[in-house]
Amino acid sequence: MIDLHVHSNKSDGSYSPSELVDYAIEKNLSAFALTDHDTVAGLAEAVTYAKGKNIDVIPGIELSAENEGKEVHILGLYICYNNQTLSDKLTEFQTTRMERNEKMCQKMREAGLNITLEELVRVYPDAVITRGLFAKYLVATGQIKSMEVAFERYIGDHGPCYVPRAKITPEQAIALIHEAGGIAVLAHPPLYHMSMSKLDELVNRLKQAGLDGIEGIYTTYHQGEERDMKRLAIKYDLLITGGSDFHGTTKPKTDLAVGYGSLKVPDTILEAITARHSKILFTDLDGTLLTTDKKITSVTMDAIHDMILCGHKLVFSSGRPINSVLQVAKDYHFFGPGFYVSSYNGGLIYDCGAKKELLHAPIPxxxxxxxxxxxxxxxxxxxxxxxxxxxxxxxxxxxxxxxxxxxxxxxxxxxxxxxxxxxxxxxxxxxxxxxxxxxxxxxxxxxxxxxxxxxxxxxxxxxxxxSPAASKGKAIEFLSQHFSIPIDHTISAGDEENDLSMIKTAGVGVAMQNGIPMIKEAADYITLADNDHDAIAEIIHKFIL
CATH class of the missing domain: 3.30.1240.10 (Hypothetical Protein, Haloacid Dehalogenase-like Hydrolase; Chain: A; domain 2)
Structure with missing residues (x-):
């Protein structure tokens, strides 16, 4: 089971990112997406803490947008959270949020409550200050009995202390998520209380803007709502996602993985997302990924880490024996989910995450x-x-x-x-x-x-x-079928004759600047840089991120 809508205390949840990882394991989840409101502050902690554990953390975000005067949310899944454009925009969001929060504090003091923005920041130093934290603070300081009271009397959408803040359009949110390499999903549409005709118009419009998915499974949905969301997904060829919208004690009735108790989001949901979104890079080692002195540069390492975080896959495709390739992977900590080895020119294919062989084609x-x-x-x-x-x-x-x-x-x-x-x-x-x-x-x-x-x-x-059953090109065909990822989502890079079959087979075949003429003639693209000057990073940024 999975949960693709989860919040930490970096926005308005109560669990730290690391605590969420532990709780997800306790709940027997195979993966969860950390989707804090307008911030990526918790992603590095969650991803790092989850390494080596039996759980996948999907980097995500929940962006607040405005449609016809009403707030709607766009989830981003598999985002590259160190993307500079995203970072700059989130800083801008934070500034406008702080200005809005100061105005809300002023109104709440005028209503007789004891609250300041400075105190909220002191109590919640690493969090995005949302209305949920306003409510949490008022309960913690004994000024009200429950968070529900805070929203009903003061800070709900129609409350006397509510101040709207500047928001982006849903189209802008989708573009920003795509800029960060992610999948854009319309979150919990029934919560916007729109008629089905108006919701259909919105989904149609957002599909034209690049919307990738719709949240078809959610804690509060009844059967009719879930059915309606899935119909919209089919009508507009959208991915279906699902999640609890877990916040911890901020929403005490909603639990991770199960929502109100009966929520189930199967792994097949994530498999479908991966098949639609993921790309596979097949890279040769010598003369391609490795420099002349058999190193991987820091620039290329960063690019590889970014593509893996965004849900893509890397295959070390080499003529070398398996242990030699695995040693390279281990030396650079490229050994875990998302990494694969095609050794002996495709004769042996190995899953570095599952630590098992996927294909074995020997010589008689x-x-x-x-x-x-x-x-x-x-x-x-x-x-x-x-x-x-x-x-x-x-x-x-x-x-x-x-x-x-x-x-x-x-x-x-x-x-x-x-x-x-x-x-x-x-x-x-x-x-x-x-x-x-x-x-x-x-x-x-x-x-x-x-x-x-x-x-x-x-x-x-x-x-x-x-073996005639093995080649670097046949390895592309095998793994494409294995992951249900179309061939046109594959990219290969090489420099020598044994790379020719994968250059011809991949959706995009890339020849290294230092490659032999045969490879360059067959390629769809020739890198500007050579293997000593980060050509693989060039390929990743041009064709994957």
Whole structure:
């Protein structure tokens, strides 16, 4: 179960972001969206605290907007909360809110209540001061009996102390959420007390402005309202979301996950959102994601973190063995939900979050012996892999060179098949000084390899053989189907021949500025920067965020 509408004490809830994470786990939620009013102040805490725990935190916000003189709310899900445009606009909101709150405090003092804005800020130092906190303060100081009384007598929409504040239009809220890479959702429409014809007009108008979804499941809905919201979603091809609007003690009758007790928002709701919203970036490692000195720059790391926070996925797509790729992922803390590995040129696909294999396509054992024998006859180096080691039949300069980049232990045996407990994923034929020799070797085996093995160059000195069921392009097809994400939501980036299949398969195939001519000719886009100057960050900001 999930809950996509939750508030913390960074706006008008009573739970801290970290406490919400713990409570969500206690309630057996698989995910929840923190959607505080007009602020992202609690998102970093919630996301950071949830790392390593059995819960996904979806970065969100609830923006207040005005439609024909009435307040409506637009939820943003999977927002990039450090987006500068969003940050600037929220600062502006805070300024106008503080001005409005000062006026409300003045009116409340004139009505005989003891309250100042300075005192509210002192008591709630890290929160957005909303009317809910006005009410909470009055109850806490014994000036009224309940929060309901505060709204009924003083600060409700028609109360004597209520002061409206400047608001953006729903269209502006949608645009702002999209600017931050998020999904824009019309929150709890029945609460606006509009006729169905007027609500239909509003939804139609907002759909044209880019509205992505409608809150179809909500704490207060009766069956007819939920049915009406789902009909609107179908009519305008909108995603359905659902949530409790949990505030903690601020709304004591509403509980996280279950609302009044019977609310249920299934995981399939989030799966549908992910399928519509998410994009997958497949990036090669060497010559693409990694710099010449095998590093990932801080600029690229930040861009990757932003895309993952916004609900997108990253696949490390490499010819390297699985443990070598996983080590890169672990070294840079890219190991958890949203991260995947396609190693051995798509022969083994691994889910870093679930820590399990999704696909395994090995080479038949008889082909291993044959390839090694033919390589030895041609005077070429050959090696393959166990789960933990590079294995070959003699120490060569090629092996020494290869190990400086891969950083894996190795084993030598007269017959590598004696070291293999299972069929291997890939065989490399290698020459340090002559790609022509490798090309001649490949040509000599074309008839034998047809329908038995695939071959590709991952660099001028590395000719790689793998299962015909595996390629970087086929990995895109597999994961696209696995996640029910359309191919046109996939982006691939590479620089060498073994990247060609994924460049051709992805919705957008991107060639690195430092890529070979074959890759550039096949690409939809060629980066302005190379792998030493944040080309992957360029791709993320151009095609994903």
């Amino acid at each position: 054992m008889d082909a291993v012996r044959y390839l090694f024998d033919r390589a030895h006859e041609a005077g070429l180096h050959a090696h393959t892999y166990t789960a933990t080691h590079v294995i070959c039949e003699e120490e060569t300069p090629e092996l020494k060179h290869y190990l400086t980049h891969i950083k894996m232990p190795y084993l030598i045996a007269d017959d590598v098949t004696t070291l293999l407990e299972e069929e291997p994923m890939k065989i490399i034929i290698m020459s340090l000084d002559s790609r022509q020799r490798l090309e001649a070797f490949r040509a000599s085996l074309d008839d034998w390899a047809k329908d038995r093995l695939s071959s590709t160059f991952s660099s001028p000195m590395l000719l790689e053989y793998g």
